[in-house]
Amino acid sequence: MNENFFRKNNAEVAAVYRGKTVLVTGHTGFKGGWLSLWLTQLGARVIGYALDPPSTPNLFDAIGLQEKITHILGDVRDYDHLLSIFHLDQPEMVFHLAAQPLVRLSYQDPRGTYETNIMGTVNVLEAVRHTPSVRVVVNVTSDKCYENREWVWGYREQDPMGGRDPYSSSKGCCELVTAAYLRSFFPPEQYGKTHGMALASARAGNVIGGGDWGKDRLVPDCVRALSRKEEIVLRYPQSIRPWQHVLEPLGGYLLLGAGLWQDGLRYVGSWNFGPSDNDVWTVEEVVREIIRLWGQGSYRVESDGHPHEAHWLKLDWSKARVHLGWHTWYNIQAALSLSIDWYRLFYAGDSKEELYRRTADQIALYMAEKDRGV
Numbered sequence: 001m002n003e004n005f006f007r008k009n010n011a012e013v014a015a016v017y018r019g020k021t022v023l024v025t026g027h028t029g030f031k032g033g034w035l036s037l038w039l040t041q042l043g044a045r046v047i048g049y050a051l052d053p054p055s056t057p058n059l060f061d062a063i064g065l066q067e068k069i070t071h072i073l074g075d076v077r078d079y080d081h082l083l084s085i086f087h088l089d090q091p092e093m094v095f096h097l098a099a100q101p102l103v104r105l106s107y108q109d110p111r112g113t114y115e116t117n118i119m120g121t122v123n124v125l126e127a128v129r130h131t132p133s134v135r136v137v138v139n140v141t142s143d144k145c146y147e148n149r150e151w152v153w154g155y156r157e158q159d160p161m162g163g164r165d166p167y168s169s170s171k172g173c174c175e176l177v178t179a180a181y182l183r184s185f186f187p188p189e190q191y192g193k194t195h196g197m198a199l200a201s202a203r204a205g206n207v208i209g210g211g212d213w214g215k216d217r218l219v220p221d222c223v224r225a226l227s228r229k230e231e232i233v234l235r236y237p238q239s240i241r242p243w244q245h246v247l248e249p250l251g252g253y254l255l256l257g258a259g260l261w262q263d264g265l266r267y268v269g270s271w272n273f274g275p276s277d278n279d280v281w282t283v284e285e286v287v288r289e290i291i292r293l294w295g296q297g298s299y300r301v302e303s304d305g306h307p308h309e310a311h312w313l314k315l316d317w318s319k320a321r322v323h324l325g326w327h328t329w330y331n332i333q334a335a336l337s338l339s340i341d342w343y344r345l346f347y348a349g350d351s352k353e354e355l356y357r358r359t360a361d362q363i364a365l366y367m368a369e370k371d372r373g374v
């Protein structure tokens with residue numbers, strides 16, 4: 001790996017964000033919370049726009065994020081309100097993460113899922129279109145945006161969009177919307193001539209890390225059960241997922257955002273951020289490792305009657321490796337270990353300040369390890 005290239009970019013990334021006004025939608029959620037905190041550490045002024053945290057407990061309250069950023073309670077389906085915030089705060093960069101992100105909930109509420117994920121994205125892009133201060137947008141979608149062929153190869157950025165369930169197809173639609181906005185309103189061939197807006201989408205797989213209490217997600221489900229001394233229930237023990245620590249794709253989004261800021265033309269378009277092949281574990285392997293790290297616990301399999309979920313899902317992230325110098329730093333054991341450490345602190349009743357400090361420490365450690373090329 002070309003470590004020097006990556007190290008150089010790490011410093012460049014920090015320089016890009018320092019002093020910038022960055023709007024993050026979905027900052028009360030798991031990934032948006034980590035990203036907002038990371039951006040403040042890089043010296044950005046963060047404006048968060050989202051509904052209330054999606055779970056109790058949640059990262060946003062656990063680390064007292066409200067005191068560190070400008071917190072705006074708002075719905076991405078409410079275009080007028082969203083636009084008024086863009087006009088008021090004049091962001092220079094936007095990371096769009098607000099979404100209904102759960103496959104199973106999307107079966108129960110397809111309409112709400114499509115409204116939030118698709119029209120929410122349209123509204124964000126419309127607000128961007130009418131706010132000239134914005135020069136960079138990273139739209140966060142999902143690895144589930146691809147037409148899943150249940151094959152062993154990783155999906156590439158140019159593979160067809162699809163999605164069998166409402167959530168996955170909504171993310172495929174978000175990608176199509178983003179591509180249409182790029183071509184219609186921010187065409188790359190006109191970049192630097194008639195407009196200065198660089199738009200990209202980021203597709204990552206399942207992420208794990210402290211502070212996620214999302215429903216029907218493996219690590220939160222395990223931690224919830226373990227903290228109550230209950231048995232963990234597995235739905236698809238043999239499902240393969242590309243696991244990675246939350247800081248990995250977020251680091252990719254930051255790198256991408258910085259690239260878009262510095263050289264928009266080169267970085268517009270779609271990007272995969274996935275783990276290495278070694279970190280593609282089955283659900284059962286992950287649960288065994290979590291139980292080992294926690295120190296005790298057990299699980300049982302209940303696989304009947306659950307709605308369809310994709311079994312094979314892998315990303316090919318060669319583009320991010322070659323053009324952004326991005327790759328993952330933590331293997332799955334390290335990612336699980338950091339996550340379980342975080343949850344342990346939480347369940348031990350550590351204070352908001354202590355959890356904030358430890359969360360910030362995990363970000364600082366991640367950046368330091370990248371700097372050292374560990």
Ligand SMILES: NC(=O)c1ccc[n+]([C@@H]2O[C@H](COP(=O)([O-])OP(=O)(O)OC[C@H]3O[C@@H](n4cnc5c(N)ncnc54)[C@H](O)[C@@H]3O)[C@@H](O)[C@H]2O)c1
Pocket residue numbers: 025026027028029030031032049050051052053054074075076077096097098099100101116120140141142143204205206207208214
């Ligand atoms: N967590 C994962 O493993 C994963 C994997 C792939 C993609 N993603 C994507 O990453 C993004 C963030 O996911 P997450 O895991 O942090 O989810 P999350 O549920 O923890 O957070 C979702 C955020 O969106 C906000 N939100 C929901 N509906 C909204 C609305 N109508 N208006 C404004 N805000 C609204 C919530 O308040 C919250 O801040 C999503 O776009 C998701 O699809 C997540």
